[in-house]
Amino acid sequence: MSGLIQQLNNTGLPQEFMLKAIFYIIAASTVFFAIRMVISPNVFHGAIFLALALIGIACIYLYLDAEFLAVIQILIYVGAIVTLFIFAIMLTASIQDRTIKQTNEQVLLSAIVAFVFLCFFVTIIRRNPWQAAASKAEGLALAQLGRLLMSAYVLPFEVISLILLAALVGAIVIGKARK
Amino acid sequence: MIPQSHFLILSAILFCIGLFGALTRRNAVGILMSIELILNAANINFITFNKFLGSSDGLGQVFAMLVIAIAGASAVVGLALIIAIYKNAKTIFADKINLMKW
Numbered sequence: 001m002s003g004l005i006q007q008l009n010n011t012g013l014p015q016e017f018m019l020k021a022i023f024y025i026i027a028a029s030t031v032f033f034a035i036r037m038v039i040s041p042n043v044f045h046g047a048i049f050l051a052l053a054l055i056g057i058a059c060i061y062l063y064l065d066a067e068f069l070a071v072i073q074i075l076i077y078v079g080a081i082v083t084l085f086i087f088a089i090m091l092t093a094s095i096q097d098r099t100i101k102q103t104n105e106q107v108l109l110s111a112i113v114a115f116v117f118l119c120f121f122v123t124i125i126r127r128n129p130w131q132a133a134a135s136k137a138e139g140l141a142l143a144q145l146g147r148l149l150m151s152a153y154v155l156p157f158e159v160i161s162l163i164l165l166a167a168l169v170g171a172i173v174i175g176k177a178r179k
Numbered sequence: 180m181i182p183q184s185h186f187l188i189l190s191a192i193l194f195c196i197g198l199f200g201a202l203t204r205r206n207a208v209g210i211l212m213s214i215e216l217i218l219n220a221a222n223i224n225f226i227t228f229n230k231f232l233g234s235s236d237g238l239g240q241v242f243a244m245l246v247i248a249i250a251g252a253s254a255v256v257g258l259a260l261i262i263a264i265y266k267n268a269k270t271i272f273a274d275k276i277n278l279m280k281w
Contacts, residue, residue, distance in 0.1 A: 016180055023181055027189050034193055034216055038200035043209050050212050053193075057219050060189070063181065064226045069243055076247055081215065081254045088208050088258045092265045103203045104274055110202035114195040121191035130183045130231070140237045153241045160248040167252035171259040 023063055030056030041102050044089050051082040068142050186227040194220035205272045207264075211257045218250045 030053050037049035054077045061070040149157050193216060200213030222243045229239025265271050268278065 020181060023185075027185075031189070031192055031196070034196045037216070038196055038203070038213060043206050046209060046212060050215065053216065054219065057193075057223065060186070060223060061226060064186070064223075064230045066226045066229075066240055066243070069222075069226060069240060069247075072244065072247060076251060077215070077219075081251060084254055084258055085208060085212060088261060091262055092208070092271045102205055102209070104205050107203050110199050113202065114199040117198060118191060118195040121194070122188055125184050125187045125191065128184075140240060145237055145240060148237050149241060149244075152236070153238070156241060156245050160245055163249060163252050167255050171255045174256070174259040174263050 019063075023060075026056050026059045030060070043102065044086070047082055047085045047089060050085070051078050054078050054082070065140070068145060183227060183231045186223060190220045190223040190227070193217075193223070205274055207261045207271045207273050207276075208258070210273060211254060211261070215250055215254065218246055222246050 033049045033053035033056060037046045037053060040046045040049060054073060058070040058073040058078075061067075061073060197213045197216035197220060200216065201210050204210045204213060225239040225243045225246065227239075229237065229243075261271055264276060268276060270276065
């Protein structure tokens with residue numbers, strides 16, 4: 001983030017304004033890509049739009065001082081999970097055909113439900129008086145995060161490894177060809 | 180600089196888009212993609228609260244990592260299930276898969 005701020009200082013505009021403008025552009029494009037992912041009739045295009053939306057979310061992590069998580073997001077989500085989705089789309093045929101309906105008959109009802117949820121969330125968020133930003137100046141350093149993961153939060157870390165092992169075994173068992 | 184509520188509203192918008200996608204998609208892969216979007220919205224919330232409320236203990240970031248790992252595991256198992264169903268039933272449309280419906 002500091003390198004970006006250095007570069008922005010060279011432009012004439014005030015740095016605060018530039019950072020804010022970039023944030024809102026990224027947020028708007030993330031929402032746009034997410035909507036395109038949900039409504040695109042071709043699932044393959046949906047996977048590409050999902051990748052773009054995930055990159056936008058990684059940029060938002062940078063604004064929240066979570067640089068390591070932004071890198072993780074791009075490596076794991078865009079690098080691995082979206083690739084996996086594209087593999088699954090390729091392996092299951094006849095879905096790129098535009099004549100097949102891709103949405104079920106509950107579109108209107110689901111849109112109402114999602115909109116009501118959104119209004120509910122926004123009302124609650126607007127009503128709550130969030131305290132001003134805490135005085136925490138520095139983000140969490142990567143070395144500190146790694147030390148925390150191995151000392152205070154070793155239980156979630158072990159749970160992750162157990163879940164990944166179970167998922168690995170489960171995927172092999174399910175995906176194995178039946179004799 | 181950017182208020183906390185704007186991050187939370189962005190996360191709420193992404194959650195609702197993912198909810199809409201999970202409810203309306205017929206394709207099982209599309210449903211899984213929407214669920215990934217919902218998990219990402221939760222992640223934005225975790226990291227936002229870690230920055231604005233937390234002290235320097237990094238609990239939100241650690242749990243965001245946990246969520247990313249669980250999302251990866253769920254995607255792997257879900258796609259294995261989808262491909263196994265496709266081998267048997269020759270379809271991946273969720274409304275056509277009614278094998279266990281009474």
